[in-house]
Amino acid sequence: MSTTRHSRRASGPRAALQRGVAAIEFALVFSILFCAIYGIATFGAVLYIQQVVSRAAEDGARAIAYSFASSKFQDADRAQIKATVVSSLSSALIVPNSEIDPRQWVTDHVDIDPRVVEAGLEKTGVVTVVYRYSENRLLPSIPFFDISLWMPDKLTGQATVAL
Secondary structure (H helix, E strand, C coil): CCCCCCCCCCHHHHHHHHHCCCCHHHHHHHHHHHHHHHHHHHHHHHHHHHEEEEEHHHHCCCCCCHHHHHCCCCCCHHCCCCCCHHHHHHCCCCCCCCCCCCCHHCCCCCCEEEEEEEEEEEEEEEEEEEEEECCCCCCCCCCCCHHHHHCEEEEEEEEEEEE
């Protein structure tokens, strides 16, 4: 009586045709998952920057209230408020390189506008911070998956304080 062993591997012409299918399936699934994860990371980065910009505007509004309580709003106060906003932004993770001075980078790439608006007897302090996102992305763009079409060009934070 003879016993034959069968290998678990399929053999024949059909097995030869299916040998590379797993690699192709992996490539397709990986590219879709990578694009999904990249999209989530990019949207997360935009939300993070928006939160940082809003917080910096709020810090500037508090500085307006403090400086206005001690004196009238002047150019020296405006410079101090801008310095407060720059300090808030430079402590966040939006500065791209550790070799660059964070305060100088923020000054060059972020627009800060503190002002006092008078309407009758009421005075209101307004701080507007504009981060040019299209010029300063946290994550690089991928050539075949351009998500920048879905992202805003500028992220704006504005805070108001009654004086």
